[in-house]
Amino acid sequence: GNSVTQMEGPVTLSEEAFLTINCTYTATGYPSLFWYVQYPGEGLQLLLKATKADDKGSNKGFEATYRKETTSFHLEKGSVQVSDSAVYFCALSDHRGGGGADGLTFGKGTHLIIQP
Amino acid sequence: SQTIHQWPATLVQPVGSPLSLECTVEGTSNPNLYWYRQAAGRGLQLLFYSVGIGQISSEVPQNLSASRPQDRQFILSSKKLLLSDSGFYLCAWSEGQINSPLHFGNGTRLTVT
Numbered sequence: 001g002n003s004v005t006q007m008e009g010p011v012t013l014s015e016e017a018f019l020t021i022n023c024t025y026t027a028t029g030y031p032s033l034f035w036y037v038q039y040p041g042e043g044l045q046l047l048l049k050a051t052k053a054d055d056k057g058s059n060k061g062f063e064a065t066y067r068k069e070t071t072s073f074h075l076e077k078g079s080v081q082v083s084d085s086a087v088y089f090c091a092l093s094d095h096r097g098g099g100g101a102d103g104l105t106f107g108k109g110t111h112l113i114i115q116p
Numbered sequence: 117s118q119t120i121h122q123w124p125a126t127l128v129q130p131v132g133s134p135l136s137l138e139c140t141v142e143g144t145s146n147p148n149l150y151w152y153r154q155a156a157g158r159g160l161q162l163l164f165y166s167v168g169i170g171q172i173s174s175e176v177p178q179n180l181s182a183s184r185p186q187d188r189q190f191i192l193s194s195k196k197l198l199l200s201d202s203g204f205y206l207c208a209w210s211e212g213q214i215n216s217p218l219h220f221g222n223g224t225r226l227t228v229t
Contacts, residue, residue: 031215032215034217036220041222041223041225042222042223043122043206043208043220043221043222043223044160044206044208044218044220045220046217046218046219049217051215089159089160093214093215103150103162103165103175103218104162104218105162106159106160107159108159109159109160
């Protein structure tokens with residue numbers, strides 16, 4: 001079946017440091033890939049996505065490139081801020097039901113802590 | 117624009133009591149709807165999804181059930197809660213197109229005592 005593996009957290013960095021959160025996946029077919037962010041006490045927000053190989057998703061200074069050859073979708077940011085502290089989830093799309101009901105398979109999440 | 121509402125935000129219930137969590141979506145029609153549960157250290161687990169009124173698919177057999185009485189309403193229920201039902205429950209919707217992203221509500225923190 002499909003699965004997503006993320007690096008274990010928490011990841012603690014100083015402000016303005018470079019960020020990489022690793023994500024690898026196992027899937028049949030050609031899924032779309034997503035990064036979601038969850039701030040304390042809130043639901044998940046879509047951060048960025050990529051729908052095919054070599055696509056790069058980007059948003060709010062974050063980037064991730066869909067690497068089919070390495071089955072990876074690593075999240076990067078050049079200079080993190082304290083406000084980036086949150087839990088980050090990597091996910092891939094599944095195909096459920098005849099109506100194109102794409103649920104998502106999520107990784108376990110990586111807790112990111114940015115210190116001033 | 118589309119919005120999703122989920123309530124209550126927090127809930128404390130004794131073991132053996134019933135449960136009803138409600139989720140509604142505005143600004144779209146015929147969305148796909150989902151219930152996820154987030155347990156500490158275990159990521160998100162898909163519980164139920166629905167592609168239309170009265171159509172419910174269960175991903176994991178357990179003490180919970182779901183219903184979709186209206187196009188944009190999704191309800192998560194239990195007749196008798198267990199301690200293991202504690203967690204953070206998230207409702208989500210997506211468009212009925214392949215590879216559409218999910219859009220989440222703010223979640224319900226359920227504590228079963």
